Amino acid sequence: MKKLATIFIALLVAVITTFGGLIGCNREEAEEIDYNKTQLYVGVYNAGYGTEYVKDLKTRFEAEYENESFEDGKTGVQIMIRDVEQGGVFLGQINNLTIPEVFFTSNADYYQFYDRGYILNIDDVVTENATAYGDNGTIESRMTEDAKNFFETDDGYFAVPYVTSYEGIVMNVNVWEEEALYFAKGGAPSEYQRTNANCDPALSGEWSEDLLYFTGTGAKSAGPDGKYNTYDDGQPATYEEFLLFCDNCYANGVQAFHWAGRWPQTISKVGISMVADFEGIDQMKLNYTYDGTAKDLIEVDDSGNITRLPEQKIDNSNGYLLAKQEGKYQVLKFWYDLLHSQNYFDANTSLNTKTHDSTDATDDFVTGGILTGKKKIATLLDGTWFWNECQPAIDVVRESTNGRLNKDNMKFQMMSFPKATVDKVGEPMTMRIDGTSICAINAKTPTWKVDLAKKFVRFAFTNESNLKFTEITSCLRDFDYTAPTGYLNNNYFAKTLYQMSNAADRMLCASDNPMYLYNAVNFYNSEIFWSSQVGGTFYNVPCTAMTKEGESATNYFNGMKNYRTKSYWDTLYKDFYYYNVPQD
Amino acid sequence: MINAKKHVTMNQKLRGDRIFYWAFLAYPIIHFLIFYLYVNFDSFVLAFQRYDIESKTYNFSDPWYNFNRFFNEFNKNSVLIDGIIMNFVNYAFRLVVIIPFTLYMSFILYKKIPGTDFFRIMLYLPMMISSTVWVLLYEYAAENMIPEVIRSITGQSIGGLLSNDSTAMGMLLYFQMWYSVGGGTLMYISAMSGIPEEQVEAMKMDGAGSIREFVHLTLPSIWPMFMLFLWTGVAQIITSDMSLYTFYGDDEASAPITTFGYWLSIRKIRAAQNVFDLPYVAAMGMIESAIILPLMFSVKKILSKIGPKTEG
Numbered sequence: 001m002k003k004l005a006t007i008f009i010a011l012l013v014a015v016i017t018t019f020g021g022l023i024g025c026n027r028e029e030a031e032e033i034d035y036n037k038t039q040l041y042v043g044v045y046n047a048g049y050g051t052e053y054v055k056d057l058k059t060r061f062e063a064e065y066e067n068e069s070f071e072d073g074k075t076g077v078q079i080m081i082r083d084v085e086q087g088g089v090f091l092g093q094i095n096n097l098t099i100p101e102v103f104f105t106s107n108a109d110y111y112q113f114y115d116r117g118y119i120l121n122i123d124d125v126v127t128e129n130a131t132a133y134g135d136n137g138t139i140e141s142r143m144t145e146d147a148k149n150f151f152e153t154d155d156g157y158f159a160v161p162y163v164t165s166y167e168g169i170v171m172n173v174n175v176w177e178e179e180a181l182y183f184a185k186g187g188a189p190s191e192y193q194r195t196n197a198n199c200d201p202a203l204s205g206e207w208s209e210d211l212l213y214f215t216g217t218g219a220k221s222a223g224p225d226g227k228y229n230t231y232d233d234g235q236p237a238t239y240e241e242f243l244l245f246c247d248n249c250y251a252n253g254v255q256a257f258h259w260a261g262r263w264p265q266t267i268s269k270v271g272i273s274m275v276a277d278f279e280g281i282d283q284m285k286l287n288y289t290y291d292g293t294a295k296d297l298i299e300v301d302d303s304g305n306i307t308r309l310p311e312q313k314i315d316n317s318n319g320y321l322l323a324k325q326e327g328k329y330q331v332l333k334f335w336y337d338l339l340h341s342q343n344y345f346d347a348n349t350s351l352n353t354k355t356h357d358s359t360d361a362t363d364d365f366v367t368g369g370i371l372t373g374k375k376k377i378a379t380l381l382d383g384t385w386f387w388n389e390c391q392p393a394i395d396v397v398r399e400s401t402n403g404r405l406n407k408d409n410m411k412f413q414m415m416s417f418p419k420a421t422v423d424k425v426g427e428p429m430t431m432r433i434d435g436t437s438i439c440a441i442n443a444k445t446p447t448w449k450v451d452l453a454k455k456f457v458r459f460a461f462t463n464e465s466n467l468k469f470t471e472i473t474s475c476l477r478d479f480d481y482t483a484p485t486g487y488l489n490n491n492y493f494a495k496t497l498y499q500m501s502n503a504a505d506r507m508l509c510a511s512d513n514p515m516y517l518y519n520a521v522n523f524y525n526s527e528i529f530w531s532s533q534v535g536g537t538f539y540n541v542p543c544t545a546m547t548k549e550g551e552s553a554t555n556y557f558n559g560m561k562n563y564r565t566k567s568y569w570d571t572l573y574k575d576f577y578y579y580n581v582p583q584d
Numbered sequence: 585m586i587n588a589k590k591h592v593t594m595n596q597k598l599r600g601d602r603i604f605y606w607a608f609l610a611y612p613i614i615h616f617l618i619f620y621l622y623v624n625f626d627s628f629v630l631a632f633q634r635y636d637i638e639s640k641t642y643n644f645s646d647p648w649y650n651f652n653r654f655f656n657e658f659n660k661n662s663v664l665i666d667g668i669i670m671n672f673v674n675y676a677f678r679l680v681v682i683i684p685f686t687l688y689m690s691f692i693l694y695k696k697i698p699g700t701d702f703f704r705i706m707l708y709l710p711m712m713i714s715s716t717v718w719v720l721l722y723e724y725a726a727e728n729m730i731p732e733v734i735r736s737i738t739g740q741s742i743g744g745l746l747s748n749d750s751t752a753m754g755m756l757l758y759f760q761m762w763y764s765v766g767g768g769t770l771m772y773i774s775a776m777s778g779i780p781e782e783q784v785e786a787m788k789m790d791g792a793g794s795i796r797e798f799v800h801l802t803l804p805s806i807w808p809m810f811m812l813f814l815w816t817g818v819a820q821i822i823t824s825d826m827s828l829y830t831f832y833g834d835d836e837a838s839a840p841i842t843t844f845g846y847w848l849s850i851r852k853i854r855a856a857q858n859v860f861d862l863p864y865v866a867a868m869g870m871i872e873s874a875i876i877l878p879l880m881f882s883v884k885k886i887l888s889k890i891g892p893k894t895e896g
Contacts, residue, residue, distance in 0.1 A: 351743070352742075354747040355724060518635075518859075
C-alpha cells in the first residue's frame with residue numbers, strides 16, 4: 001500500500017510538472033481537409049507579424065479561384081496554413097519536407113536556400129504584370145534597387161521579401177503627452193544652435209530651461225528632420241537632447257527606456273540602426289558591399305580625441321578597416337552615456353533577469369502607469385513588429401480600464417533617431433532594413449502544383465495585398481506602394497511608420513557580393529558586427545561590456561579595430577578577393 | 585529415403601537459421617557502415633576540403649585551411665581560454681562533488697536506510713521528467729522566485745541568479761549535480777545489488793563498519809562501472825556545455841559564462857547553415873577528437889592500474 005502510494009505521488013508530480021507548463025498553450029484547431037478542393041500548403045513563421053495576414057490572403061485567394069479546377073474532379077482551392085520555423089532552422093528542415101509548398105519566414109539566409117536548390121525559380125512571378133488580380137505593375141517594378149540587386153541571382157528570382165523589419169525605438173505617445181516630454185519650438189537647444197552658429201543657448205541670455213518642453217500651448221520643436229508639422233515634431237533632435245529627455249523623464253518619475261533583459265543584443269541591434277542613420281546609405285552600405293570609398297574613418301586616443309583618417313578605397317581584402325567608421329564610435333558613446341546612469345532604465349529587469357523576455361518588456365511598456373505597481377515608460381527598444389505583438393497587453397489595459405483605454409486611443413510610434421550633432425539635424429533618416437525575410441516556393445512542390453503555388457505568390461504581392469499586409473500587421477513591405485489618403489488614419493503606429501519610411505532613405509542590409517552571399521550571417525549578426533577585443537577580453541555585446549565590465553566607448557571602439565586584423569580577415573575571406581580586389 | 589529427407593530438412597533448417605542470423609545482423613551492420621564508417625570517413629575527408637564557389641563543389645585546394653582558421657579564431661578569442669578553464673572547473677566539480685555524492689547516496693539507498701523509497705523517488709524525479717521542463721522550472725526559480733524571496737526578507741534586489749556573473753556558475757553547477765545524481769545512483773545501486781550477500785555478511789562478522797564495507801567491498805565490486813563513469817566523463821571535459829545550450833539556446837551573448845564545449849556547439853550550429861563552412865565544422869570535430877582520444881586512453885590506462893582489489 002505504502003509502495004503504491006509512493007508510486008502514485010511520483011507519477012502525479014511528474015504529470016503536473018510536465019503538463020503544467022503546457023497549460024498556457026492555446027492551439028488553434030487544424031482545419032479539416034476539403035477533399036473537393038485542391039490543397040495548397042502555406043507555411044508561416046508565426047512570430048512578430050502573426051498569421052492574420054496569411055488568413056486574409058487565404059480568404060481572398062480561395063474566393064478568387066472558387067470556380068477553377070487545378071486537378072481532376074476537384075474545384076476550387078483550399079489554403080492550408082502551417083507553422084514553419086525561423087529561416088535558420090527551416091534551412092535545415094526544408095530539404096526533407098514536401099509541405100509547405102509556399103512559405104513566409106524570417107531570419108533566413110536567402111542565398112543558402114537558393115544555392116542548395118531548396119527553392120524554385122519564380123522569375124516569371126516577379127516580372128509578371130498581374131492584371132488578372134486588378135493589379136497594375138509587376139512585383140519587380142515595385143522593388144527597391146537594393147532589393148532587386150540582392151534577390152535577383154544569376155538564375156533569376158527565387159524569393160521576394162515579405163516584410164520590412166526595422167529595429168529602433170518605440171515611443172508611448174500617451175506618456176509623452178501626459179508628462180510633457182516633447183521639446184518645444186524655440187526651446188529645443190538644437191534649434192537655437194542651428195540658427196546661432198552652434199552657440200550654447202544657456203549662455204545666450206534669451207533662453208531658459210522653462211522653454212525646453214512642450215506643455216500643450218505653442219508648438220513642438222522640429223525634431224531630427226528639421227521640419228515642422230511632420231511625424232517627428234518634438235522628438236529629441238540630437239544625442240544631447242536625448243540625454244535631456246532622459247533627465248526630464250527621471251525628474252517626472254518616468255522610466256526613459258526599457259528593453260527585454262533576456263536580449264542584451266537589443267541595444268546592439270538598435271545600435272546598428274543608429275550607425276546606419278549616422279553614416280548614411282553610401283557609407284553604411286560598404287559594410288555589406290565592400291566596394292567603394294570609406295570617407296569617415298577615424299582613430300580615437302585613450303582620452304577620446306578623434307583623428308580623421310584619409311579616404312580609403314574599400315574592397316573585399318580590406319573590409320576590416322570599416323571597424324574605424326565614426327558612426328560606430330559615436331553610437332557607442334551615446335549608449336555609454338545612457339547606460340552609465342542607472343536612472344534611465346530598470347537595471348533589475350533589463351540587466352539582471354534573463355527570464356524577462358520580449359513579451360514581458362512589451363507588457364511593462366504598454367501597461368506602465370495604468371496597472372497598479374507599473375511605472376510609466378517613455379520608450380521601448382524594439383522593432384516594427386511591436387504593434388502586432390502588443391495587442392494582448394492592450395487587451396489587458398482595455399479590460400482593466402473598462403474600455404476607457406483601447407487600441408484606438410493608445411498611441412505608439414517608431415521614433416526618429418536623434419542625430420549625433422546639430423549639423424546633422426535635417427538630414428533624412430537612413431532606415432536600415434533587414435534583408436532576411438523571404439517568401440518562396442519549396443523545390444519539392446509537385447510539378448502539377450507549381451503553377452498554383454506561383455499564382456498564390458503573385459497574389460500575395462499585389463498592391464492590394466501589400467496594403468492589406470500593412471493594415472493588418474501595421475508593418476511595411478520593402479516595395480513602393482501607396483496608401484490612399486486616410487487609409488491608415490485609424491492606426492497611429494502604421495500611419496507614422498509609413499510617414500517615417502516615406503521620408504527616410506531606406507537601405508537593405510545585403511548585397512550581391514559573393515563574400516556577403518556566402519557569409520551572410522557574419523554580416524547581419526549583431527554579435528559579429530560589434531565583436532571587440534579589449535586587452536585580453538573578448539566582447540560581442542556592448543551593453544554587457546559597458547554595464548557589467550565597465551568598458552568605455554573608446555576602449556570598446558578600439559577593441560573592434562584590434563579584433564579585425566588583416567590576418568584574421570585574410571583567413572576568413574581570402575577566397576573572395578577575386579571578386580573586386582585589383583590583381584598585381 | 586528417410587535419411588535423405590532428414591538431410592534435406594537439416595539443410596533447410598540451417599539455411600533458415602543463417603537467413604535469420606543475417607537478417608538479424610543486417611540492420612546494425614548497415615547502420616554501422618553508413619552512419620559510422622561512411623559519415624565519419626566523409627567528415628574526415630571534408631575537413632581537408634574547401635568549397636569552390638564557381639563549380640559549387642568541394643576540393644582539396646588548401647587542405648590545412650580549416651585547421652588554420654580554427655587556430656586563428658582560437659588565438660583571437662580569449663573567451664575560449666576561459667571556456668576551457670570553465671570546462672575543467674566543471675569536470676573537477678564532477679570529480680570532487682558529484683561522483684562522491686552519487687556514490688554516497690547510492691550506498692545509503694543500497695543499505696536501505698529509513699526513507700529509502702522517498703529519497704529514491706526524489707533522486708529519480710529529474711530523470712523521469714523532460715529536461716526542458718526542469719530547465720524552465722529551475723530558470724524561474726533562480727531568476728524570479730529566489731531573488732523575490734530574498735528581496736522580501738532583506739529588502740535588497742539581487743537580480744536573477746543565472747543572469748548574475750557571480751552566481752551563474754554556482755547555479756549551473758548545482759543544476760548539473762541535481763540533474764545527474766539520479767541517473768548515476770540508479771546505475772551504482774544496480775551494480776551494488778550484485779554483491780553476494782555472503783560477502784557482506786562475512787564482513788559484518790569480521791566486525792567491519794559501513795565505511796570499511798564501502799571501501800573494501802562495495803567500491804572494489806563496482807570499480808569497473810566507476811571506472812566507466814570516470815572514463816566517459818573525461819570525454820566530456822572538452823565537449824560539455826554545462827547545460828548552457830538548454831538554458832541560453834544559441835544566444836551566446838546572454839550566457840554570463842561560456843564553456844569551450846558551448847562555444848564549439850554554437851559555432852557548429854551556425855556554420856552548418858552554410859555550405860561554405862561545412863568543412864570548417866568537420867575540422868572542428870577532428871580537432872575535438874584529436875584532443876579527447878589520447879586523453880581518454882591515458883585515463884583508462886591509469887585507472888586500470890590504480891583500481892582497488894576486493895578483500896578476501
